[in-house]
Amino acid sequence: MKQENEVLEGVLQEFAKLAAIPRKSGHEQAVSDFLKSYLTELGCTVTQDEVNNIIADKPASAGFEDAPLTILQGHMDMVCVAEEGYAYDPLKDPIKLVRDEKYLSAEGTSLGADDGIGVAEGIYVLKHAKNHGPLRLIVTVDEEQGMTGAIKLSAEHLKDASFLINCDSENYDELTVGSAGSVNLDFTRELRRVPAESQHAWTIAIQGLLGGHSGERIGDGRGNAIRTLAMALLALQEEGEIELVSFTGGKARNAIPNTAKAVLATELPREKMVDVLRDIRTRFAKMYGNVDPVIDIILEPAELPQQVIKAGDTQRLLRLLTVLHTGVYAMSSVIPGLVETSANLGVVNMTEDEVEVQFFPRSAIDQKLDEFRQYAETIAALTGFTAHIGTQSPGWKENKDSRLAKIVAETFEEQNGKPMKVETIHAGLECGWHFLKNPQLDMVSIGVTTCDIHSPNEHLVLATVKPQVDLILATLEKIAALR
Numbered sequence: 001m002k003q004e005n006e007v008l009e010g011v012l013q014e015f016a017k018l019a020a021i022p023r024k025s026g027h028e029q030a031v032s033d034f035l036k037s038y039l040t041e042l043g044c045t046v047t048q049d050e051v052n053n054i055i056a057d058k059p060a061s062a063g064f065e066d067a068p069l070t071i072l073q074g075h076m077d078m079v080c081v082a083e084e085g086y087a088y089d090p091l092k093d094p095i096k097l098v099r100d101e102k103y104l105s106a107e108g109t110s111l112g113a114d115d116g117i118g119v120a121e122g123i124y125v126l127k128h129a130k131n132h133g134p135l136r137l138i139v140t141v142d143e144e145q146g147m148t149g150a151i152k153l154s155a156e157h158l159k160d161a162s163f164l165i166n167c168d169s170e171n172y173d174e175l176t177v178g179s180a181g182s183v184n185l186d187f188t189r190e191l192r193r194v195p196a197e198s199q200h201a202w203t204i205a206i207q208g209l210l211g212g213h214s215g216e217r218i219g220d221g222r223g224n225a226i227r228t229l230a231m232a233l234l235a236l237q238e239e240g241e242i243e244l245v246s247f248t249g250g251k252a253r254n255a256i257p258n259t260a261k262a263v264l265a266t267e268l269p270r271e272k273m274v275d276v277l278r279d280i281r282t283r284f285a286k287m288y289g290n291v292d293p294v295i296d297i298i299l300e301p302a303e304l305p306q307q308v309i310k311a312g313d314t315q316r317l318l319r320l321l322t323v324l325h326t327g328v329y330a331m332s333s334v335i336p337g338l339v340e341t342s343a344n345l346g347v348v349n350m351t352e353d354e355v356e357v358q359f360f361p362r363s364a365i366d367q368k369l370d371e372f373r374q375y376a377e378t379i380a381a382l383t384g385f386t387a388h389i390g391t392q393s394p395g396w397k398e399n400k401d402s403r404l405a406k407i408v409a410e411t412f413e414e415q416n417g418k419p420m421k422v423e424t425i426h427a428g429l430e431c432g433w434h435f436l437k438n439p440q441l442d443m444v445s446i447g448v449t450t451c452d453i454h455s456p457n458e459h460l461v462l463a464t465v466k467p468q469v470d471l472i473l474a475t476l477e478k479i480a481a482l483r
Contacts, residue, residue: 067133118167169447178424184390211258215427
């Protein structure tokens with residue numbers, strides 16, 4: 001028990017150091033500087049590249065200098081999501097950790113165990129590994145938002161390695177050997193505003209949905225707050241004129257939105273609006289109640305605006321939000337139960353002059369992502385928006401001859417007395433970019449068990465930390481014996 005506590009406490013100490021540093025995707029300078037300094041102090045040779053990726057090398061143990069080089073890899077950024085009404089500035093505020101006997105979570109926000117716990121484990125392994133070959137820890141930036149770190153990482157840091165263990169998966173007993181590709185698709189349109197004609201204004205908010213990771217949880221069939229709100233506004237339009245003031249929703253393109261809010265002006269009676277929204281709630285319960293049981297639709301008076309969005313622009317926005325596919329698009333014909341292709345309507349941002357919609361398709365088949373790119377351009381033309389096509393991330397195809405997968409699976413069964421689940425996942429991993437730069441690199445992805453990532457309910461199962469560290473340490477010893 002003492003040893004188990006030592007490993008758990010040691011990893012959590014490393015994680016707490018990361019949690020104290022704000023590290024929203026695209027804002028990693030502070031945490032990158034910390035890692036550079038800290039890993040240098042630990043005796044590693046550290047490179048901080050032009051985009052703030054960290055590459056830290058530790059020499060082999062004495063006598064194992066000729067063993068193959070193994071990379072441990074994770075990402076330093078996190079998806080920053082807070083409970084509705086919780087005061088949190090992701091660029092300034094640390095994560096406040098909450099711990100009980102079973103779980104580690106955060107007060108009011110996402111935890112950032114994706115992938116802070118993987119980075120913490122990597123640091124712990126560098127400090128405590130014995131009988132290992134050359135080790136390299138690579139910690140990338142911006143994995144959650146655009147995979148900038150993986151894209152910009154120099155192939156020089158990958159080409160001399162034989163094995164790579166990515167520490168960004170979500171279940172300690174699952175061995176990931178393949179992942180989906182994705183593409184960022186954004187829609188923008190300038191907004192024209194006119195004086196408000198109505199004398200009453202209201203706020204409508206959708207709350208209480210589960211949300212969650214748009215890859216791992218998309219197959220559950222959970223509701224989407226943005227789409228639900230757009231459908232509610234269309235339903236209100238059927239009863240009378242509404243003038244839209246604002247529409248916002250979602251926190252990240254790769255998180256299923258669990259909240260959305262609109263402000264509108266209208267002369268519709270409150271009682272009629274309540275009836276319409278009650279129907280929307282009933283419709284939602286029939287469609288999603290088995291998997292997403294709670295929805296709160298809040299109707300409150302709002303300050304009367306001077307200007308509203310022109311009717312035509314409102315219609316174009318609502319058409320876009322209701323025609324974009326969100327959820328599962330196709331199931332795999334090869335792997336039973338695996339989502340092959342999906343899309344997530346993730347974020348709506350609005351200023352006085354412009355609206356932006358973030359849309360995020362994933363697929364194990366690159367050609368289907370190509371179709372989504374064409375689809376986006378067509379939808380944009382039909383709705384009067386401009387489509388912005390981002391970089392397409394490649395999928396990572398399973399290597400059926402992987403020596404590393406065999407070593408990890410055998411080691412897990414030896415340590416835990418049960419087989420490890422080997423799978424391809426419907427989520428993006430940086431391994432696709434690594435494979436593109438070194439097709440000979442033998443890779444797997446593993447991770448401790450984390451639940452409800454990318455949401456304020458995110459929590460880490462503490463009992464899975466030591467088994468994960470034991471698995472990595474034993475795997476490194478077996479790799480060292482391959483000389």
